[in-house]
Every structure is written in structure tokens, then in C-alpha cells.
Amino acid sequence: MTTYKAPLREYRFLLQELFDVGELAKLPGYEDATPDVFEQVLEEGAKLCEEVLFPLNRSGDEEGCTFENGVVRTPKGFKEAYDLFRQGGWTALVCDPEYGGQGLPHTLQFLVEEMVSSANMSFGMYPGLSNGAYRAIWHHGSAAQKRKFLPRLVDGSWSGTMCLTEPQCGTDLGQIRTRAEPAGTDGVYKITGTKIFISAGEHDLTDNIVHLVLARIVGGPPGIRGISLFIVPKFLVKDDGGLGPRNGVRCGSIEHKMGIKASATCVINFEEAEGYLLGEAHKGMRAMFTMMNAARLGVGLQGLALGETAYQTARQYAQDRLQGRALAGDKFPDKPADPIIVHPDVRRMLLTMKAYTEGARALAAWVSLALDRAERDPDPAAREEADDFIGLMTPIIKAMLTDNAFAATNLGVQIFGGHGYIREWGMEQLVRDSRITMLYEGANGIQALDLVGRKMPMHNGRLLRRFFHPVDAWLRQRLEKPELQEFVMPVMKAFGRLQQVTALVAQKGMADPDEAGAAASEYLRAFGLVAMGYLWARIAEIALGRLGGDEALFYKGKLATARFYMARVLPETNTLFVNIAAGAKSLMELEAEAF
């Protein structure tokens, strides 16, 4: 069985040592979100995740969801767990107090999301999707729409979905065929079409499901400019807020997937379903995109969450499993064999997992703090700055964190040897569950194009400058500190090369978009590794000052991992920079039929 204890000490390190979460409480509306409140909420969340959600993770995977006559049942225990989750107020955490929410910061929400996913990623999909729907309606809904739908999404008695994909289109939403016909009343439409891959599209956890559906208003412009967003509830909602008759929304089937088996992935058929235009007609994509940053960050968090569980479990196994002897001679001659953690290669795998997961969490926390500033800072310039940073980092968080998480969960299996392949141990489930994070919310290749094709040129490179300048300043200020050389120098070197290839990619991409496309994935990864390296250098600086106290082991762990990062992880950029410089030719020269 896997092991999971919420990494509360790690959270404290990020919130109070690496970053200063106290700053959040100075923002209007966040006055109550003091570091103490963070601690309390995280402790409560930890309990729920460890005691309620985590024990359902294996059984949920084994049992999966079932589909019969249009009804989807979640695995045993999920309904009870969901009721506890919702009664605990966890669906309301980040929501607007006007609709019953607790108005707490995104930063806190993200840490809770991480714990939930570490414990039971499939479970986390249900409230996660609701939160997306909540956000879309909160941002774009009319006052009446908000009054009607938000309170029940906030208290979790209803859930939400995002209905984008159709059989013929996922990435390319301009091909959407689901159509909306005006139904006579202003803003009311009849929605008809089939959507696939709808997470939480149908289930038995809530009384109603609020679908957010992308559809084409009949007679609207073709392609992506004719797509609108609609609210389509499973049950119609009466004026008094009570449930009316069933709407024309039916689950056609559920998908049988590699993982996240306890998350219902549905085919949803809309047949003249009553839907309400959300935001402006034909501007559905824009409305959808406002949810996208948070959703993509959330997927990155799912990744690191599974990396955490894999790490905790593999660490335990490596310390317990007696097999073979240390290469340099027996470490525990009185035991039948040494624990496998004596082996350099096992340590290499564990340290990679640790470096990836803790580095990812630092990166995600950095961005989520910006998300709160972008929403709440009274200074428009500060908001813009935060927004730029989020825009730049979102594709990196989504893609790199999920790639790394898949690598980390696989290293976890590898440390277990053959036992890692056996379902009972739970390690292979982490691999299967994490695999989806590289695919949904825009496959990772799409993230790379977003970075290179949109974020990089945006505002003449302003987003990039907003990252490059402070990092550069931080590094330069430490050039003279001998104890930091081993961290600052490798990051500085990689950072310099990153700036060079940035110019190269921008320049070549201008002349030939395929050049940008050819560099995209490796550029994103190099950027992410440098950004993470910068954070590991900052972490090392903190750890160096705290090796003497009670928690020496904790800081030694940080320091050793930072060293490992510089010696063994960051050098991946050597390859990436060469690959980027190689350009598009070797990718594009071959005729499609010669593959």
C-alpha cells in the first residue's frame, strides 16, 4: 500500500520561509487569511485527506465507476466522503462570501487541492470541476445566473462540468458542432450535440450538475469566432431554487481509461436541452479561457501531488527493503541484507523525485501567490505584473510539472522493482493516474506552443522580462557570496543560455513558425528547469542558514537536494539547448508518407 502524510512542514517552509504568505493578509478581502489561518485550514485538510480520502484511493481504482441505464455510480465510499468534504466547507474555500464562500486565497486552495490529489486524485476531480464552473459563472454570469447557480455550487450540493471536447475535436475547438438554437426567451437556447471526455459529467454525488457547454449559435460566424458558452443544468432550476424537471441532458456512456478510474469520464448527449447564454454570444472561447489558467495550474498540482505520494512511499520502501549489500561493504552486517537506500542508483531515483516534487511545489506556490495578487492587489501595475507572471508560467507549470510527475511516479515503481508492477502496492496506479495530467487541459505540446507562440511575443516580450529581470538581479546580488557559488553559478550559466535561446527562438520563429514549433517543447522544459533551479538556489540559501537548529535534518535534506539539482537535474538543459539550436530542419524534411 502507498503511504501519505500531508507535507505540512513543506507547506510551512514555502509559506513562511521561502515566500511570505503574511503579505496576502494585507490585500483587501484577505484580511482574515493570516498565516495562522493557513496552518489551521491545512491541518484540518490534512486530516480529511489522510483519513477519509486516501483510504478510498485503491478501492476506487479497483472498483471504478459503473454505468447502467444512464446512471453513473461512483465507487463505494465516495458519496459519504463527498458529503464529509462538503459539510467541512471544502467546496466553499475560495468562493465569494456573497454566495456562501469563505473567500480564502487561491494559494490556500491550491495547497488543499494538492493534498486532495495526493490522497485521491479521482475524488478531487469532482470538486475541482465544480470550482471551474463556479469561476466561469462568477466571472461572466448575470446577477440572476449567479443567484441561481452559485450558492449551490459553493455549498457543493450541486457540481459542475466543462463540456468542450467532441469526437472530431479536442484542441481545435473551432470544429465544434454542438448547436444552440434560440428558444424564444432572451438568452435561452436549445442545445443539441454530443460532448466527450466530460469529467464528472454524470455521477451520484450531488443533486444537480451544472454543465458549462461550448456550442455554436445557429447562424453565427464559422470557426472559433462563433462559439458561445452556455449553462446547461441536468435538472432545470425553478425560480425558488428548487429542482424542476430533467433537462435534455443524458450520459451516453463512460470511458474505460488507463487510470483515474473513480473519476467518471462521460459522453454527454444534449438533445434540445435548455441552456442559458453565459457572457456574450460568440465570445465563448474568451469566457472559457478565464478559467483556463487556474485549471492548468490545477493540473500541474495534480502532477506534483502524485509525485509526493510516490516519493513518500518509495522512500519508505527504500528504507525498509533489505536486499543485497552496499557496494562499498555491508552497512548492516547484523541484518540479512542492507536496505536498498544504501545504493547510489536508488538514491539518484529518490533524489530526482524529491527535487522534482519540492521544486514543483515551490514553483506552483510562487505562481499561486501571484494569482491572489492579480485578483486583489489594489495597485493596477502590481496586478498587471502578477498577471504577466501567471500567463508566462502557466504553460510551464502545466507541462513540466506533469512530465516530471510522470517521471517521478515511474521512478517510484522502479524503486519497488517487480513489486511496483503489482496493483496491490499502489505504485502503478500513481503512474496510470498521473499519465492523464500530460494530456488533458491542453496536451503538453499545446502548452509549449502557448509559451512560444503566445506568451513569448506578448506585449513585445514583456512577460519574459518580468521573469528575467528579478531572477537576474537575485543571482547578481549573490555572485560574491562564496557559500552560494555552487548554486548561483550553475543557475546563472543555464539562465544565460536560456536568454540566448529565447532570442534565437523568437527571431527564427518570426521568419518561420515551424521553427518556433520545433523548439517549443524543449524550450518550455529548459525554461522550467531554469526557473526551478533558481528556486532551488533560493531554498539552498535559506537552508544554509538553518543547519544548526532542531530541524537540522530537514534543512540538510533541502541543501542536499539543491546540490543534487545542480549536479544532476539542471544539466538536462545542456541537451535541451542543443536540441533547440538544431532547429526545424530534421523534423520537417521528411514527407508525411515516408514515416
Place this chain on the structure above:
Amino acid sequence: MTTYKAPLREYRFLLQELFDVGELAKLPGYEDATPDVFEQVLEEGAKLCEEVLFPLNRSGDEEGCTFENGVVRTPKGFKEAYDLFRQGGWTALVCDPEYGGQGLPHTLQFLVEEMVSSANMSFGMYPGLSNGAYRAIWHHGSAAQKRKFLPRLVDGSWSGTMCLTEPQCGTDLGQIRTRAEPAGTDGVYKITGTKIFISAGEHDLTDNIVHLVLARIVGGPPGIRGISLFIVPKFLVKDDGGLGPRNGVRCGSIEHKMGIKASATCVINFEEAEGYLLGEAHKGMRAMFTMMNAARLGVGLQGLALGETAYQTARQYAQDRLQGRALAGDKFPDKPADPIIVHPDVRRMLLTMKAYTEGARALAAWVSLALDRAERDPDPAAREEADDFIGLMTPIIKAMLTDNAFAATNLGVQIFGGHGYIREWGMEQLVRDSRITMLYEGANGIQALDLVGRKMPMHNGRLLRRFFHPVDAWLRQRLEKPELQEFVMPVMKAFGRLQQVTALVAQKGMADPDEAGAAASEYLRAFGLVAMGYLWARIAEIALGRLGGDEALFYKGKLATARFYMARVLPETNTLFVNIAAGAKSLMELEAEAF
């Protein structure tokens, strides 16, 4: 659904263009193994694999094996397919004609194994294990043992297993507890103990199962020097060859695994089972190791086999799936969208798969030709040379080919986007099935230790020289050929650095074994990438000369893939060499409890 057509053109390229399979027919005993015979056998094998085995691959995964009251049932259709397989003589291919075999070369057997695994890896496990048992008895058995067991293993009416692992030990076989007590008659023992992870340990395909069991003769030396190998049949065999009573061998359960679900992985309990000492007492490990090279090569082949199926299927999808537009402008304005193969990043993924899979096959063919020479060459010096080469390359083939295969099957999923995650499409099964290849027959970290700790120092580096010298000579002969510069130069550079780090690792490893252990995995990978780069350079040389003919597209594909390899794959060594040079410190400094 996945797609699979046996890559017969690829086989011809390897056997007749890159290498010269005609040489094999000059070896004594292989006179009949002409290139024509190779072609015929491969064509027949292709039919069986495409038409019989491949259609059972998905259903076999969905259904899995079942266990009830000690009886294991393989999925629907497997028994019929196995009967066809055995009636076609496929279990006898490489076996000694004295026992009913066809005496064909290993090289041919390996290509057939690849096709079988591409079509249905789980199915291939059953005859694969039998072949291992055949080989052990053929090498180490007495004349009576051979007469008793080999003909039925050869004709496939019985199958075999290798029983090594126990709950407390996999890698560290010195910890084996299964015991053998002399039963009165010379060479006969009572075997008692529990073995786990026994592939094909129990099933319904054959009349009898011949287990090869590692056990400790009571009173023998402790540790690995007290392990002996025994033949333990499921049913006792009468003197006339007929089946006698059931032996004390029972299947306790089957494992529920991540993949290869149609392959029965069994817990086998031996209770005073009658067993026959195979080879010398206490020398069981040595006997086991004679099977190991072939078994490890076989696992490498399973890897590339799944990479091939993933590549064929992903290529088809990338050519068919219309989604989005080419970055540089519409390629097919008359279609609703362009096929995704127009995108540089999709091509990057496909070319990586192609480079890995075809490079792997070339590497494996090179080694399997040596295997045939090592067995049959009348010149002892030539045999020794071939043996050295096999010893050196086996861990590389096992580890790198399976790491690459897992990467390739995952790229296949990535090209499919969300559809890749859905079981119906079959892509995720390839990921799950391929994952085991990195774990069994010695996890890949163990392979790396075998390379660095055993093969590198063996005979004062003779194995390495046997690889370095001819590669060096080949490269030097081509230094002046302008058309080969783009291939020879990058390989030469990486090859030079490989020689440097070889000296470094050997030197540091002598002083501190942890230094060798810290470098092992990355050294193995760097070695493999250079060896594969050398083969891609040779392939490019051939392709360059044949671009004009009917098969221009085929050779263009080879050439473009060779270029891609130099530009985008081989540069991974840049990182690996840096990692190797970083040494053990960053891995070893942290206390185990600080992880």
C-alpha cells in the same frame, strides 16, 4: 484499435543490407539457414502474428487470466492460438534437431519473438519461458533429463518456467529459502518453498509444466554459493514419457498487475515436490546465468516490439487525425483541418519513436548475430570475440531498449491526446505492457551495475576494447567523406567522450565502488546512445547510396531518421556525460533518515 503489420522490409534491410545474414549459413549446423529461409519463415511468422495473435491482444488485456481453485485460465482464444503456434513449429524453431527442433539461428528466433511481442506480448511470455527452460536443460541436463523433458518442450506440448524470486528476495538470490532435501535416490530431492512472480507458472495451454527452481540443498553453504537448480515438473513423468501423478506443486494465486494481464504471473507453492538436480549441486546460479543473456536480450526485444506497434499506430493516427492547422499556413485548405503530422512537435515524437525502434532493432540484430557466432563458429577466437561482445551489450540492450520503449509507447499515447488514455484505442495498454520490461530479468539499475561493475573490468577491459576498436576504425575510415560528415562527426565526438568517461568511471570506481554505482545508469545510457548512433551512421551511409531507386521513400525515411538522431537524440549524451562526471557526492551525502 492499434495497428500492426510485421516490418518485413525492415528485417530485410537489417539482414541483407546493414548486416549480412548470409554469413550465418557458413557456420556448421546452420547450412540450411539461408537468407531465403529467413524470408520464408518471417513471412509465415508475420501471418500468424498479424492474423492470430494480434486480434487477441486487446481482449486478452480486458479479460486477463483467472484463478479458481488452483486452476489458471488464459483468456478466450489463447489456447486455440497456442495450438496453432505449436502446430506451426514455432516452439521448435531454434531447438536442437536431436530433440525435434529445427536448429535455426537465434537471429531468426529473435525476429520472430519481436513479431510475437508486437502482436501480443502476453501470449509471447508462454513460449518465451519454455524456451528458457529448454535452454537450461539442454545446456546442463544429463542425457536422461534431456531425453525426458526436451522433446515435449520442443514440440510445445509442455511448457517451462524459471522459479527464482521469493517474497523476501528478487535481486538478492542469496536470501533464497526454498529448500531441497535428498529423497534417497541420487539426484532426486524434495523441494519445499514459495516462489513468486512466476510467469506462466500455471495455465491451461499445455499438458505439463516444467519448473526450473532455484533452491538450497539442506546443509549446503549459506548465501549464493549454496543455491542449486532443480527440474520440478507439475506432473511427474513416467519412464515411458507419459504423465504420472501430480507433483507437490500448486499455484497459490495470480498477481493483479499493471499490464501483460493475459500472462499468468503466479505464486507457486512447492510442498515436498519431487525435483531433479540440474547440473552441479550448489552451482545453480551459474546454470541460471547461462540462460540470462538470451533472456535479457529477449526482454530488450519485447521493448522494441511494443515501440514498433506504438509507432505504427501513432503514425497512422497522425496522418489521419484532422485537428488544427499547420503553423506556417493551411496544408489542406479543402479539409476541415490539417492532419496533425504537419506539426513539428508531432513529428518530433514520431521521429523519436522511429529512431528508437529501428535503432534498437539494428542493435539487437547485431548482438543476435554474435550469439549465433558464439555458439557455432569453429574458430575459438571468433567465439570468444562474439561472447565478449554479447556480454558487453546484453545489459545495454536490456536496459536502454526497454527505457526507450517505455518512452516510445508514451509518446504514442501523447500523439493520441486524450484518446490515448482510453483503453479502447489500445495505446495505453502498450504503455502498461512495456513497463514490466524495465523491471523483470533484473531491473534496469541492476543492468547498469552489471555493465559497470562486471563487464567493464572483465579481462582488463577486453570487452570494451572489442567494441571500441572496430567502431573507431569504421569512423576513421569515413573522416574524409564529405557526404558522411553530418553523421560521422557527431558520433565521433560522442564516442570520444564516451571513451574518456569510461576511463574516469573505471578509475574512480576502483577507489570507491559507490562512484561506479553513481555513474552506472547514465553510463549505460550514454554507451547505448553512442552504439546506436554508430549504427544510425552506418544506416545513413547505406541509405545515401540508394535514394534513386523504387524505394526512395524507404531510404529517405532512414536518412531523415539518422539526421534526426544526430540532431535530437544523440545530444542527450551531453547531459549524461556531465552527470557521470558529477560523481557520487551529491547522491551519497544525505543521511538515509533525511530523505
